[in-house]
Amino acid sequence: NESYMGGGILNHSTLDLIGVGVTGNSTTDAGGGIANWSVVNLTNSYVGDNSGAWGGGIATFGGTLWLDASTVANNTSVNDAGGIFIRDDAIRIDPAYRKPRRVRERAGNVAGDSEA
Numbered sequence: 807n808e809s810y811m812g813g814g815i816l817n818h819s820t821l822d823l824i825g826v827g828v829t830g831n832s833t834t835d836a837g838g839g840i841a842n843w844s845v846v847n848l849t850n851s852y853v854g855d856n857s858g859a860w861g862g863g864i865a866t867f868g869g870t871l872w873l874d875a876s877t878v879a880n881n882t883s884v885n886d887a888g889g890i891f892i893r894d895d896a897i898r899i900d901p902a903y904r905k906p907r908r909v910r911e912r913a914g915n916v917a918g919d920s921e922a
Contacts, residue, residue, distance in 0.1 A: 807831045812841030813856060820845040833858040836891060837865035838881060844869045848876040857882045861891030868894050
């Protein structure tokens with residue numbers, strides 16, 4: 807899939823993804839795999855092989871992103887955050903799955919931006 811924003815998923819609500827793969831998407835702007843303005847809960851899911859200008863895997867704006875036993879890998883970004891781009895948001899990662907991993911994202915793995 808290809809779109810202006812949120813190549814795979816454009817979310818403005820509460821979205822629960824369980825055992826899902828978000829792969830092979832692209833966008834000319836933010837969130838190659840997922841662009842989020844609300845709440846995304848990823849459980850046992852994979853976000854990979856996506857591309858975008860910011861947040862090749864996931865871009866989240868003013869919402870919450872929860873990662874539980876999920877992987878964000880092999881995404882690319884032209885600008886910031888091959889994996890996850892965070893702007894004015896909260897990101898929570900289940901502590902049981904916070905393990906060092908090799909970064910395989912172009913333009914870094916996670917980038918944040920906040921407007922005061």
